[in-house]
Amino acid sequence: xxxxxxxxxxxxxxxxxxxxxxxxxxxxxxxxxxxxxxxxxxxxxxxxxxxxxxxxxxxxxxxxxxxxxxxxxxxxxxxxxxxxxxxxxxxxxxxxxx
Numbered sequence: 001x002x003x004x005x006x007x008x009x010x011x012x013x014x015x016x017x018x019x020x021x022x023x024x025x026x027x028x029x030x031x032x033x034x035x036x037x038x039x040x041x042x043x044x045x046x047x048x049x050x051x052x053x054x055x056x057x058x059x060x061x062x063x064x065x066x067x068x069x070x071x072x073x074x075x076x077x078x079x080x081x082x083x084x085x086x087x088x089x090x091x092x093x094x095x096x097x098x
Contacts, residue, residue, distance in 0.1 A: 004010075015021075022030075022041070030040040 022037075027037055030044065031037050
């Protein structure tokens with residue numbers, strides 16, 4: 001849009017259907033290998049969607065933050081793990097004192 005159009009309150013033209021605006025730094029990283037931007041975006045989106053589909057089939061808890069996820073393999077052994085960590089930490093503190 002021209003400066004005069006913005007000055008007098010003109011509206012920006014509507015974007016073409018199926019068009020998106022990509023940050024310049026992201027576009028630069030997508031085309032770093034010299035390929036076309038449209039092909040790079042298509043490949044990146046397809047890879048992302050494929051990874052999501054595989055995670056959904058595997059039952060991955062991708063929507064849960066890592067700090068809230070629980071290991072399904074643990075069966076109440078957390079007390080033992082915590083006790084071992086405390087023992088290791090105290091041992092390392094004792095080594096530092098000496």
